[in-house]
Amino acid sequence: MRILVCIKQVPDTAAIRIDPESHTLIRQGVPSIVNPFDMAALGMALQLRDGAGGEVAVLCMGPQQAEQALRTCLAYGADEAWLACDNAFAGSDTLATGYILAAAVREIERRSGVPFDLILCGRMSIDGDTGQVGPQLAERLGMVSLTNVTETEVAGGAMRALRMTDEGFARVLAPLPALLCVANLPGKTTPPSLPARLKAEKAELGILAFADLALERERVGLAGSPTHVLRTTIPTFHKKGIVINGDDPVEAVTGLIGFMKDKAKQ
Amino acid sequence: MLIEGRYDRFLGDESRIAGHAREIFFPATAEEAADMMRTMYAEWCPYTIQGAHTGISAAAVPSGGNVLNTERFAAIGPVEDGPAGKVLRAACGARLQDITQAAGAAGLCFRPNPTEETATIGGMFSCRAAGPNAFTYGDAPGSVQGIRLLLPDGTMWELERGQYIFDNTGCSLPGGGRFGLPMLEASAFRYGFSPCAGMDLIDLFAGSEGMLGLAAELTLILHPRPPHQWATVFFFKNTDDAMRFAQDALSGGWAETLRAAGCALTALEYLDSATLACIADFQPGNTALRELPDIPCAGGGAVLVELEGDDTGPMEDILMAALESFDARGGQEADTWAAMGEPEISRFRQLRHAAPEAINTLVDQNRLAEPSLHKLSVDVQLPQGQFAPMVAYCHAAFAKAGIPGAAFGHAASGRLHANLLPATKDGLNAAHRLLDALVQKSLSLGGGFTHENGVGKARRELLLRHAPREQLEAMRQVKHFFDPKGLLNPENML
Numbered sequence: 001m002r003i004l005v006c007i008k009q010v011p012d013t014a015a016i017r018i019d020p021e022s023h024t025l026i027r028q029g030v031p032s033i034v035n036p037f038d039m040a041a042l043g044m045a046l047q048l049r050d051g052a053g054g055e056v057a058v059l060c061m062g063p064q065q066a067e068q069a070l071r072t073c074l075a076y077g078a079d080e081a082w083l084a085c086d087n088a089f090a091g092s093d094t095l096a097t098g099y100i101l102a103a104a105v106r107e108i109e110r111r112s113g114v115p116f117d118l119i120l121c122g123r124m125s126i127d128g129d130t131g132q133v134g135p136q137l138a139e140r141l142g143m144v145s146l147t148n149v150t151e152t153e154v155a156g157g158a159m160r161a162l163r164m165t166d167e168g169f170a171r172v173l174a175p176l177p178a179l180l181c182v183a184n185l186p187g188k189t190t191p192p193s194l195p196a197r198l199k200a201e202k203a204e205l206g207i208l209a210f211a212d213l214a215l216e217r218e219r220v221g222l223a224g225s226p227t228h229v230l231r232t233t234i235p236t237f238h239k240k241g242i243v244i245n246g247d248d249p250v251e252a253v254t255g256l257i258g259f260m261k262d263k264a265k266q
Numbered sequence: 267m268l269i270e271g272r273y274d275r276f277l278g279d280e281s282r283i284a285g286h287a288r289e290i291f292f293p294a295t296a297e298e299a300a301d302m303m304r305t306m307y308a309e310w311c312p313y314t315i316q317g318a319h320t321g322i323s324a325a326a327v328p329s330g331g332n333v334l335n336t337e338r339f340a341a342i343g344p345v346e347d348g349p350a351g352k353v354l355r356a357a358c359g360a361r362l363q364d365i366t367q368a369a370g371a372a373g374l375c376f377r378p379n380p381t382e383e384t385a386t387i388g389g390m391f392s393c394r395a396a397g398p399n400a401f402t403y404g405d406a407p408g409s410v411q412g413i414r415l416l417l418p419d420g421t422m423w424e425l426e427r428g429q430y431i432f433d434n435t436g437c438s439l440p441g442g443g444r445f446g447l448p449m450l451e452a453s454a455f456r457y458g459f460s461p462c463a464g465m466d467l468i469d470l471f472a473g474s475e476g477m478l479g480l481a482a483e484l485t486l487i488l489h490p491r492p493p494h495q496w497a498t499v500f501f502f503k504n505t506d507d508a509m510r511f512a513q514d515a516l517s518g519g520w521a522e523t524l525r526a527a528g529c530a531l532t533a534l535e536y537l538d539s540a541t542l543a544c545i546a547d548f549q550p551g552n553t554a555l556r557e558l559p560d561i562p563c564a565g566g567g568a569v570l571v572e573l574e575g576d577d578t579g580p581m582e583d584i585l586m587a588a589l590e591s592f593d594a595r596g597g598q599e600a601d602t603w604a605a606m607g608e609p610e611i612s613r614f615r616q617l618r619h620a621a622p623e624a625i626n627t628l629v630d631q632n633r634l635a636e637p638s639l640h641k642l643s644v645d646v647q648l649p650q651g652q653f654a655p656m657v658a659y660c661h662a663a664f665a666k667a668g669i670p671g672a673a674f675g676h677a678a679s680g681r682l683h684a685n686l687l688p689a690t691k692d693g694l695n696a697a698h699r700l701l702d703a704l705v706q707k708s709l710s711l712g713g714g715f716t717h718e719n720g721v722g723k724a725r726r727e728l729l730l731r732h733a734p735r736e737q738l739e740a741m742r743q744v745k746h747f748f749d750p751k752g753l754l755n756p757e758n759m760l
Contacts, residue, residue: 015370015609017367032606032607032609033607033610068606068607071606072606072607072610075604075606182712186557187557188556188557188559190606191499191557191604191610191613192603192604193599193602193603194498194500194585194589194599194602194603194604195589195599195602196599196604197605197606198582198585198586198589198604201578201582203607247267249272
């Protein structure tokens with residue numbers, strides 16, 4: 001079975017701080033990680049491979065530094081890694097990203113001579129939060145897409161999956177090839193061994209530039225992006241209510257109870 | 267404000283020793299702190315200066331009088347140019363995690379890395395906090411360029427490193443005064459605040475546990491963040507293999523090789539099997555460890571190796587050497603965990619930091635049945651080549667005494683934390699005697715005791731029994747000079 005996992009290198013949002021004056025994110029000095037949902041997707045792919053046999057490839061669109069994210073995936077057990085990297089891709093929104101990734105998938109399949117049976121993506125990236133790239137990619141590749149998948153198994157050339165829905169969970173059966181957007185976050189993960197890490201550091205990555213892919217220039221990068229991020233801010237919430245100050249906790253709680261009782265009467 | 271109920275948590279720290287005090291004050295500026303100190307000193311009121319209560323030696327636990335807590339005095343200034351690079355000025359109550367973030371936003375780092383990131387910089391200065399990378403980068407005070415010092419009577423001094431240096435007869439002081447004291451001969455270990463010729467005046471106050479004054483604001487030296495940081499945990503089947511591996515690292519010159527290549531060995535940490543077992547018990551309830559798999563209770567414990575640098579080539583070579591040493595000790599590939607980059611390595615640092623936390627949790631559990639129990643540990647510092655013999659001695663001593671114990675520490679710099687975990691009152695008494703034996707063993711190996719966690723009240727008796735008499739006398743003279751009324755942080759050290 002040939003499986004592809006699409007990953008993204010994202011800032012570690014746990015380390016991001018807010019500028020107290022502008023309420024925007026301070027990204028400088030924030031380390032980068034593999035998007036956690038994509039790591040969960042990789043974990044799922046590796047389990048499927050180990051159960052059914054095959055290979056797992058990982059694909060990332062990003063700047064040169066995203067190589068490290070791919071090497072991390074190799075260290076965790078992926079068999080091959082590809083980086084779609086070109087200045088022309090900078091500024092791509094989800095539409096342009098899906099377009100580029102689809103071309104990259106087709107090129108990888110052409111080079112290997114084997115199509116992918118299954119593509120896994122994380123549910124969304126923790127920086128963009130759109131969740132759009134996976135379904136867009138499936139649409140461009142003509143694949144069935146299943147979102148919010150928490151469990152999956154391959155049986156007889158088809159995919160059984162458990163999906164989270166607004167009403168609960170749904171078990172679905174889908175033909176292969178299929179694209180799954182994995183809703184899980186990585187749980188307990190055994191870190192890669194040192195030999196695996198060292199091997200991943202030396203592994204050769206497949207690099208796909210603009211010239212390697214069948215792309216139209218006006219459909220990538222800023223030019224190919226109908227949406228632009230103007231500003232990222234932290235929402236301010238305005239709460240109505242009262243603030244009870246005081247050093248005496250008994251007095252403060254008495255006041256609070258009185259306030260709540262009054263509110264209940266209204 | 268009176269300490270009654272609401273501020274009870276300020277009467278203790280991680281030592282689990284409870285103190286007592288009447289009032290507590292929370293200055294937010296150096297001027298406020300000076301004012302409070304001046305008033306209490308004039309009124310002959312003893313007071314204890316506190317940071318974040320993360321210390322384990324009860325230095326911040328009050329023994330009567332009042333408390334001056336610095337948690338609201340936590341401003342961090344911008345990164346600026348200093349005499350030898352970038353610096354930032356932080357108030358004593360600023361926490362290490364916030365300083366790390368502020369430096370990180372400028373692409374810089376504050377080198378000293380004690381694993382307790384909620385510790386205040388003032389507390390770190392006061393107990394000479396060090397951490398895993400002290401072997402390469404020194405302790406916290408070593409990265410302090412200058413301090414705004416408040417003396418017990420509220421007098422304010424500005425001290426810059428290199429400005430006031432002890433000679434054979436003492437040291438000139440700001441304002442034209444002089445502190446005269448015949449200097450002791452150089453000693454392998456300097457305990458507390460005994461001065462020596464060549465020492466900077468700033469370093470007299472470093473490690474003084476608030477007994478001489480308050481380092482209210484500190485100018486911290488920053489360094490560029492290294493682009494590459496790698497770490498590996500090696501799990502061993504027996505202690506001898508772990509110790510030989512650590513010795514291979516030192517005798518094989520890993521640190522020197524890396525330094526020559528512009529890289530650094532920033533940690534060579536040892537956690538014995540008992541420590542791993544404590545962490546394994548602690549893990550289910552600890553969110554910081556939730557991403558790690560179940561901690562293997564390796565019979566020989568674990569060794570954590572951290573490297574950093576600009577060039578991964580030399581780092582790879584050292585890790586290959588590490589693998590060879592590990593293989594030679596019967597290690598298997600699956601018994602290694604490797605991380606690259608800050609976010610991944612932070613998980614291993616959480617593992618390392620879990621050692622004291624897990625042990626403290628076990629102490630708390632034991633206290634439920636026997637409230638007289640408290641944290642009981644000693645920090646020994648060994649010369650090169652004596653770390654393994656001390657570990658072996660600890661394990662044998664724990665077993666012979668029938669007292670559960672756990673040992674972990676910094677193999678590269680020979681600093682070991684030996685923890686005793688009695689569960690009964692009789693066990694506690696026996697454990698106190700065993701602590702003495704551990705100190706004597708360290709001394710017999712040419713080592714010392716007390717480092718990085720300070721003396722405080724918890725280790726005061728050990729200091730008084732085992733430190734060189736002349737150093738204790740020198741400390742008393744220093745204390746009397748700066749705090750003639752004896753009101754600051756009473757019952758610490760002396």
